[in-house]
Amino acid sequence: xxxxxxxNSLLEDILTQVRPLIGRGKVAGYIPAxxxxxxxxxxxxxxxxxxxxxxxxxxxxxxxIQSISKVLSLTLxxxxxxxxxxxxxxxxxxSGQPFNSLVQLELEQGKPRNPFINPGALVVCDLLQTRLTAxxxxxxxxxxxxxxxxxxxxxxxxxxxEFEHSDRNxxxxxxxxxxxxxxxxxxxxxxxxxxxxxxRMSCAELARTFVYLANKGQPLGSDDALLEPRQAxxxxxxxxxxxxxxxxxxxxxxxxxPGKSGVGGGIIAIVPGEMCIAVWSPELDAxxxxxxxxxxxxxxxxxxxxxxx
Ligand code: DON
Numbered sequence: 001x002x003x004x005x006x007x008n009s010l011l012e013d014i015l016t017q018v019r020p021l022i023g024r025g026k027v028a029g030y031i032p033a034x035x036x037x038x039x040x041x042x043x044x045x046x047x048x049x050x051x052x053x054x055x056x057x058x059x060x061x062x063x064x065i066q067s068i069s070k071v072l073s074l075t076l077x078x079x080x081x082x083x084x085x086x087x088x089x090x091x092x093x094x095s096g097q098p099f100n101s102l103v104q105l106e107l108e109q110g111k112p113r114n115p116f117i118n119p120g121a122l123v124v125c126d127l128l129q130t131r132l133t134a135x136x137x138x139x140x141x142x143x144x145x146x147x148x149x150x151x152x153x154x155x156x157x158x159x160x161x162e163f164e165h166s167d168r169n170x171x172x173x174x175x176x177x178x179x180x181x182x183x184x185x186x187x188x189x190x191x192x193x194x195x196x197x198x199x200r201m202s203c204a205e206l207a208r209t210f211v212y213l214a215n216k217g218q219p220l221g222s223d224d225a226l227l228e229p230r231q232a233x234x235x236x237x238x239x240x241x242x243x244x245x246x247x248x249x250x251x252x253x254x255x256x257x258p259g260k261s262g263v264g265g266g267i268i269a270i271v272p273g274e275m276c277i278a279v280w281s282p283e284l285d286a287x288x289x290x291x292x293x294x295x296x297x298x299x300x301x302x303x304x305x306x307x308x309x
Pocket of ligand 1: 194263
């Protein structure tokens with residue numbers, strides 16, 4: 001099923017090719033605790049649906065997964081709610097706006113365009129706050145199980161740093177509350193959201209964690225499905241249209257896979273039926289997506305001849 005060429009040396013080769021791009025992007029500066037991360041980190045890992053793993057560079061170094069966690073919170077919500085209960089509060093359309101924009105939210109009566117922009121993820125966290133007694137603990141349990149790593153944890157410094165600079169996300173949440181699309185205490189939900197974003201994971205752990213999206217909702221090393229096959233397909237569809245924010249079109253064109261980025265510089269990408277790929281390079285492009293990370297995915301897609309299109 002896999003091209004014979006997918007191995008560690010291919011991944012090494014790809015990192016060598018994209019390393020010169022370091023210096024062309026910008027490390028996220030709006031969360032002070034993230035601004036200190038070295039731009040020279042560069043890692044890539046692949047986990048196949050049969051459990052084969054490949055990696056290169058800083059694939060085992062943990063970093064702040066940030067918005068990649070929005071896929072996990074949506075997954076958790078799908079296990080706790082009827083689909084209609086989720087989609088009456090958040091849409092499925094690309095936003096065409098930066099991930100933390102307020103403008104569209106005001107014009108569209110407090111209903112976020114999709115679950116991957118900050119307003120959408122905050123609504124999803126609000127839903128989780130309602131149905132889970134300990135949403136932070138539950139997320140840790142799920143992630144540790146999926147990754148097979150019991151010591152995965154939140155980076156408390158990053159979570160605190162975001163909380164201290166939470167004006168924009170707080171404004172988003174209060175705006176949604178004013179439209180009746182937010183049930184719980186805003187500060188409580190913000191804390192949950194910031195902790196989810198502050199999960200520290202490596203590329204190798206991310207690739208293993210998210211392989212359920214390549215495997216019809218079935219995690220690695222477990223007999224229990226996390227999602228129905230249809231739900232895994234639906235999340236992949238949303239990742240294609242909204243996972244890379246305003247860069248979704250460019251990413252579909254260049255990489256051709258469902259993807260989700262985080263401002264920590266991580267990206268996960270899915271080859272349905274085959275594998276999950278995770279990359280990390282902290283410098284971002286103008287849309288807030290890892291610059292060298294996207295280039296690495298583009299090269300890998302070409303070399304192994306994979307695209308969903
Ligand atoms: O709320 C925020 O702005 C960050 N915690 C997450 C943003 C993010 O990762 C967007 N992704 N590229």
